[in-house]
Amino acid sequence: MVFKLVSATPSPFARINRIAMLEKGIPFELQTEIPWHKSETVTPKYNPLEKLPILFDTDDSTFEPVYDSAHIQEYIVQKFASQGPKLLTGDLDLDLKARQIQVLAEGVMDAGVLEFFELARPEGSRSKEWAERQARKVDGGFRAFDQMVKDRKGEWLVGDGKVMTIADIAVVCAVGFLDFQGARKEWKGKYPELVKWFEGVDERESFRGTRPVMFDIQVKSVI
Structure with missing residues (x-):
């Protein structure tokens, strides 16, 4: 392959x-x-x-x-289950939890993208209600991520915290994207424990080398 x-x-x-x-x-x-x-x-x-x-x-x-x-x-x-790390724990209930956390993280990403594009519309064409709805999703996600970090039992989010899973990857990517986007400048002051955990994981080589980089959009993506 x-x-x-x-x-x-x-x-x-x-x-x-x-x-x-x-x-x-x-x-x-x-x-x-x-x-x-x-x-x-x-x-x-x-x-x-x-x-x-x-x-x-x-x-x-x-x-x-x-x-x-x-x-x-x-x-x-x-x-590629035979190639480590497995990125799951091997316990059905814990792995279902990891997948649920990934769903939450991707939902936060979706909401962040939708909020960004809504606010990119000309002022008279924006829906304040729609943008606020997306903002609530993002803010709710940050609160949930912060609680996960506080509740974790080890380095990682799921189970005994000894194994990195798809949940950890997804949460770091979601938080990193919103931080990159600059839409939640206050989040580091509100969630210091989340910041500490995020910044620690984000220094891992595979994370550090994949951080988001802006591109040049040359056509309208919203009307």
């Missing part, structure tokens, strides 16, 4: 998968795209939803592209 991951440089969704593949030592090529640039993107060719990230095998024409960050993460965890 010769994997290629189609990604956008600021994407926290692709970052989740990049970290998992780096941790497991899975070789892959990163192809950076802006899916709104219709003439320059292969995104619609591999994902009918025209969303990133997308994982495919450049060496196998019969390989069906894998898309949606959570599904790609499940693919990585299941197909």
Whole structure:
């Protein structure tokens, strides 16, 4: 297999998968795209939803592209279960919890993206109610992440805290994205324990090397 991951440089969704593949030592090529640039993107060719990230095998024409960050993460965890780290605990209930935390983290990412694009509309076209709804989701997520950090029993979030899981990856990517976006400048003052945990994990090599980078959007993505 010769994997290629189609990604956008600021994407926290692709970052989740990049970290998992780096941790497991899975070789892959990163192809950076802006899916709104219709003439320059292969995104619609591999994902009918025209969303990133997308994982495919450049060496196998019969390989069906894998898309949606959570599904790609499940693919990585299941197909490469024999390669450490496993990124799950092996306990059904704990692993279901890890997946639930990943769902929460991706929901926070979604809300952050939706809030950003809503506020990017011309002032007269914005929906204050819609933006506030997304903001509540983000703020609720931060409160939940902070409580998880306070309740953890070890270094990591799930179980006895001895094993890094997909939950830890997802939470760091969500918090890192909102911090990068600059939409919650006050979060470090409100959640010092979350800050300490986040900054510690984010210095791990696979996290440090995948931090979001802004790209230049040359077309309108909202109307």
